[in-house]
Amino acid sequence: NFSVPPDDSVFEAGNSKLQNVQTKSTALQPPIVHEIRRLNTSTWSSADDELLLLLISEFGPGSWHSLAEEYFGMRKTGPQLRSRYVDVLNPNRIRGHWTEEEDKRLIQLQQDYGNRWTHLQQHFVNRVANDLKNRFRYLQKKKQASNSESNKTSDT
Structure with missing residues (x-):
């Protein structure tokens, strides 16, 4: 053994x-x-x-x-x-907060290229593909929650 x-x-x-x-x-x-x-x-x-x-x-x-x-x-x-x-x-990986500019760029690139996170990663400095995917999903959920809340408000 x-x-x-x-x-x-x-x-x-x-x-x-x-x-x-x-x-x-x-x-x-x-x-x-x-x-x-x-x-x-x-x-x-x-x-x-x-x-x-x-x-x-x-x-x-x-x-x-x-x-x-x-x-x-x-x-x-x-x-x-x-x-x-x-x-x-990786010591160069950014783990901090996302800027509004990064969020906008991520949303636009995802609309242009779809969920090709490794490809999208080339447009970001020191962000990894998995971070892009997770951030995009977070932004989607945040948008859905906001839309859901505004629908509740308009229904009353």
Whole structure:
């Protein structure tokens, strides 16, 4: 049976961070990868986040599949790495309030191109496609609630 050692147990004193990453990766890889189900694919630890950020700073974003295989062993997939970085860890991602201009642009672009959120993302600086989709849905619900309220008022 293959078991995952605690996060820090494979790090050795004196190694650079990247050497630690390589040591950790090697220690986590079982002899026969294809026969064992992926372990811990849904939960992200702070060590996983730190490792991913280190790899991005070293190699840049991209090559997600290669990074997953080489540094995360069986624990994460390429799409999981990409999603975690783009949706959660990306330091350039704007998480703050939406401006009125952004809302208007989002509504207009959605009318022009439909629900092609990845395409619409190109028209926004540091907003991810999922944020666009969520914001648009929020604006729709807000508009529906406003219309519903005005209908109630006009009925009386």
